[in-house]
Amino acid sequence: MSWNRKILRVNLTAGTCTPEPLNMEWANDYLGSRGLGTKYLTEEIDPKVDPLSPENKMIMATGPLTGTMASTGGRYTVITKGPLTGAIACSNSGGFFGAEMKFAGWDMIIFEGKSPKPVYLYVENEKAELRDAAHLWGTTCWHTEETIKAELQDPLVRVSSIGRSGENQVLFSCIVNDLHRAAGRSGVGAVMGSKNLKAVALRGTQGVSGVKDFPAFLKAANAAKQVLKDNAVTGQGLPKYGTQVLMNVINEVGALPTRNHRDVQFEEAGKISAEAMHEKRPTDGKAHLITNAACFGCTIACGRISQLDKGHFTVQNKPEYWGASGGLEYESAWSLGASNGVGDLEALQYANMLCNEDGFDPITFGATVSAVMELYELGILTKEQIGIEAPFGSAKALAYLAEITAQGIGFGKEVGLGSKRLTAKYGRPDLSMSVKGLEFPAYDGRGIQGIGLNYATSNRGACHVRGYTVASEVLGIPVKTDPLATEGKPGLVKAFQDATTIFDSAGVCLFTSFAWSVADVQPQVQAACEGDWSMEKMAIVGERIWNMERQFNLAAGFTAKDDNLPPRLTTEPAKTGPAKGRVNELGKMLPEYYEVRGWTPEGVPTAETLARLGL
């Protein structure tokens, strides 16, 4: 079976690394990665714990398919209590780090306590040790990865690290692996920083040996790969255009949040789209996009690798940013671009590179800049306070704020709080476009009703990858539904949310779900793992994981009042596009959502629901 049955417990206070057996009963009930890691976390911490205290724990977890021949099987998840939200934080990343953890013989690593001084964890197969990281502290993720590889004299070591952002506990810090892949949201990097843990370096040479029925697994994995290849989205669209292909679509349907959600269409969307990334720049005759790229074992290869125009104002005389680097993906192009009214593709990629280099979430960062720009336009924040004129559309302000945030220089310290705390400080909490403290991604809930309901109910705050109903409501996957209708959306949201937990917990990429359903994941899990992994069981496990996360949040102090949207989304109608005149009708959908979930009208799972799910 493809769990290693072994976890590593790292007590940072005591400086110890202790192997222990994986709880197989829990593995059987929660599958792996997101589900299993969350089970461990909820059993081991008080939900009311201060996220940045030594009492919080941080878990890096793989799934049973991580490191196997399953397509996209390179994913891992970071689970902790999030400092930005105070809710469960569960951030998923691709690249190669997750697979390496499996190859080294571990299913997950649990970090507890706080180191008295900066350290990094080095794992080489069964050997695990904490090493001094004084020389790495105060440096970026890129510098850290390069230095660790050099000092270990092993270019094949896989590194996850925090930059100066995580060290300074910027509340939306990421953990970056393989230079430009990140466990991005909810501020998991700040938790790592609070523990004085700079990096985790892994080297594994053992492969994944325990697949239960290898011939059956190979057959199932190959069949599933064929599905990805034959599908126009995963076989052609994503490799060629990446996620950025959405920019023009979402703009056209009138759901591209623009200028802090004041507008739902961006007049310069075309300039920051996938199509624009393919075009030759008039300045140097080169296209922004260099190539696509794949994470471990991925047969889709949606990643973008781009190169900036050396003459652009952001990188003049800065050769360290002239090389090819990850991005732009749709979310960051939107959050740094449309959300701020900035149509300068080069400036967006520059800000995105700083996010990767120093480890902070471009979605929350971009959305916080949007709030700053709105406060500036309202005269509540001044040039003197911010350090630069910051109207919507200013690429200079965007670049400047990206440069000062990770290190908390001047006004950067306030940006580092995220939009909820920053807008509250200046008396306008209504201008934070967030739910449970987490900023919205790139879809407006007025033009796409179901995604609004998903944002309001997502367990980690406003998040699209918790229940990506956009697939159905806009893109017609698996079936087209009307984005402006509210009927049927509670059931649709629940179905997407529960299915997503299975993809995340198995250890595969959610982007496979544009071609795969759970029915394509199931035979792979069944062949890889011991026990019953029927479709019926998968459905229960998916719903169980969702309810477990909900229970954690309720115990942490969240209530139905927090299943809400900012007033702008529910009271200010969209100004243009097909949704013109519409607001998000959350009030219509939420009671039915609670009902289909088997929750009380107060949003609490009933005793019957908990019993049915074995919680």
Place this chain on the structure above:
Amino acid sequence: MRITIKLYATLTDYLPGHAVGNKVDVDLPEGCTVEGALAPFGLPPKLTHLVLVDGTFIAPEDRNVRPLKDGEVLAVWPPIAGG
């Protein structure tokens, strides 16, 4: 009447050479349907997936009956997704 046709992603290749920024304006007879407007571009049916008129989805069965109106924008994508 004059309408704007926009073709995106891999359909960019089907735009005439003079098209700028993924779009081209065309003059069409009154009452021309969505399907009629797209016919000269020779788009492969399998790639004519997401068809929007002024941002609103036109289902496959309506494409040969939905008449276009002057000034409307017809945008088409192959099957695509992102996140």
